[in-house]
Amino acid sequence: MLPKIILMGNPNIGKSAIFSRLTGANVVISNYPGTTVDFTKGKMRLEGERFEIIDPPGVYSLRPFSKAEEIAVKILRKGDLIINIVDATNLERSLFLTLDLLEKGKPIIIALNLWDEAKHTGIEIDVKKIEELLKVPVVPTVAITGEGIKKLVSRIKEAKSLKIRHLNEKEKWAKIGEIIKKVQKVKHRHHALRERLAEATVKPATGIPIALIIIALSFWVVRFIGENLIGYIFEPLFGFYSSLIMKVSNWLGPGFLHNVFIGKLIEGEIDYVESMGILTTGLFVPFGMVLPYIIAFYLILGILEDSGYLPRLATLTDNIFHKLGMHGYGIVPVFLGLGCNVPGALSSRILETRKQRFISATLLGIAVPCMAQIAMIFGILGSYGLSYIFIVFGTLFILYIVAGFILNKFVKGESPEIFLEIPPYRKPFLKTVLKKTWMRVRWFLTEAIPWLFLGVLLVNILYAIGFLEWIGNIFAPLMEGWFGLPKEATTALLIGFLRKDLAVGMLLPLGMTIGQLVIAVIILAIYFPCVATFVVLIKELGIKDTIKSTLIMLAIALIVGGIMRLILI
């Protein structure tokens, strides 16, 4: 086992930037067993010796107020050396954690980060003096530019463990006060532009329009990146793969195995969207369609996180989301889910409690169609006029609010109020953003894709042995009697397990009236998440809660479909 270096510090002070400075490419997001708390791990070499570097969630003290803090404290216990990252712009608050850490008796070195920002805002800190007072090495750093990192690394071996007397809270604040008086001089300089921008983005009158622009812009960039990744990388790869898989198809010949692995040939060729085989559509959906958007979305999310915008967005949306049993961060799964429900469901762990995550994931499944599905809805309803598209999205929006309101009343558990720090705006550090994106994509590849693949395989087998058709026939009377839809629409709904956008397309040849079409599209959006999202839900919520969540979705599809029928037909 490699010796472990633990990075400890407050949130939002460049801890992960220091992490990416210290580590190489071999970095992973790990999940603390039995929790939804993530931390990152990497390796570094120091004078021929190898170390493991662990970056747990940021904390303000060593008293575990939240699950994330509890985990940070547990990780700390296994550490051999601590790098305590201190916020030079907010020394007073940072030192509370430092004093907590010093009592642990582990070797410790302090990185005084955001050194440049402190200087710009008129804060002067006497580094020599603070080193003298704390009796451990202190190195000023600017993680984003790399300033001071070499010095920090070279002094790691000087890290010292002290035996100090435990102080109670009051004594700690007193000691911090003394230290501050001796080492810090403040001549407050104002950053007019940055401060004005900070205020404009958090006040509702200006903040909400800005939020809408930023979200729209993000989507545009995500689409741009996603489409180009598909066009220039993933489609050529699959073109190459086609010749190989055609050989497999010929070799297998028609029959059960062909149906499961290759699927239907469309005009003698493999159609990655419609063939539905495990080696064709089953591979193409996760890699050719979902992965490019996952990469794009995680990249944008990383930028929004590291720039400091996300806490502001959460502040603006909190009054709605808190009434739906979540808090402001509930916007993140919706934002990601509108691209693809898979990262949307994964990101529900941004919320702390089981109740919040359950509501977030269930509402995502009910009322947040993915980008592919949205495109198809526009495609088939567009010719009938915008008003029908408006009915669909209006219904889904109202559903999100109403269902959330009801779930908040009935789901047991806690939904704590928002309480978060808003960091100053900072330029995102590209290396940290890329590293974070890479870690998340890597996590998706290793943790989600195998499940996704398994899910597609299962549905394919059920389809090939005629199980889905059998189910379809059972539900046909419901389709006709309750929703007023032709029984062929059942097939489209079942295909919706695999691909919701494709299922929307399958409604078109059924010759339905516009009223029926609208109902079918809405039911398709609500009734069940696609198989990829479903497997993620199982991972995130557990089987029991996923079943509950699914039953809620089915029930709402039944109720809403029935009501819509009365209104529209």
Add this chain to the structure above:
Amino acid sequence: MESLTNLQNGEKGKIVKLEGGYTFRLKLRVMGIREGKVVKVITTQPFYGPIVVEIAGRQTTLGRGIAERILVGKPQKNK
């Protein structure tokens, strides 16, 4: 002495008391919201939404219920 939620946007007040259990108070204190600090209200979100406050140049978003339990001295009008 009055609740932080009674302050208007742009008004300042000195924190006098945090009301609640020890854990609640400590949680606020380690985030910089402490007795004796001057707090300025930056904005109040509508519909009983959270309020954003600034202390020593740092902003924090607080749910209304949390903000109600922070008591401040007489507001100082000058910005």
